[in-house]
Amino acid sequence: MTTTPPPGFRHWPDPAEDRIGPFFYRLEAPGRVIAHCEVLAHHCNAYGGVHGGVLMTLADYTLCLAAIDSEQDAVVTVSANCDFVSGAKAGEVLAGEGERVRAGGSLVFTRAVIRAGDRVIMTASGVIKRLPKTGT
Numbered sequence: 001m002t003t004t005p006p007p008g009f010r011h012w013p014d015p016a017e018d019r020i021g022p023f024f025y026r027l028e029a030p031g032r033v034i035a036h037c038e039v040l041a042h043h044c045n046a047y048g049g050v051h052g053g054v055l056m057t058l059a060d061y062t063l064c065l066a067a068i069d070s071e072q073d074a075v076v077t078v079s080a081n082c083d084f085v086s087g088a089k090a091g092e093v094l095a096g097e098g099e100r101v102r103a104g105g106s107l108v109f110t111r112a113v114i115r116a117g118d119r120v121i122m123t124a125s126g127v128i129k130r131l132p133k134t135g136t
Contacts, residue, residue: 009036012065020057025065031100033065039092039116049087050094055122056082058096059112063126066098067108073130078107080126092116106130 005011009024017023020043024036037043037058045051059082067075088094098112106129114122 006036009034010071012061012071017057017061020054021061023058023061025061027065027068027071030069031066031103033062033096033098035062035065035094035096035098035112037094037096039088039090039094041090044090048089050089050121052084055084055088055094055114056080056124058094059114059122059124060126062096062098062112062114063110063124064128066100066110066112067103067126067128067130072133074133075108075128075130078127078129080124082122082124084122085120086116088116088119088121094121101125 005024009026011024026034039050043050043054060077060080064075094114094116096112096114101109101111108128110128111125
């Protein structure tokens with residue numbers, strides 16, 4: 001299993017995502033993120049394609065990271081909509097491009113595209129809730 005982030009990427013520790021992934025990210029700017037996942041055998045279903053649940057988890061990861069302003073922020077998903085466009089297989093690299101569409105008081109609207117190279121694998125949109133910061 002690849003557990004080292006690619007150059008320029010970081011790891012966001014999360015027990016569930018680490019077990020499913022690992023996934024890595026690079027904050028491009030507040031409201032813009034690139035996520036990364038190298039497709040390994042454990043990501044694939046019985047037919048050799050990336051399992052839909054793995055794709056949805058990567059989409060959720062990307063949507064949530066697009067909602068943060070800094071790595072100290074905490075967020076949770078209120079809703080997510082995912083559309084499967086194509087499939088991916090072991091050995092491919094998935095890139096999630098996430099962006100903030102609109103931010104209100106505690107709710108942030110985000111969208112993401114998951115690609116394998118130039119091929120769109122999934123599109124997603126989400127409503128993400130910012131949690132109050134503790135200790136401030």
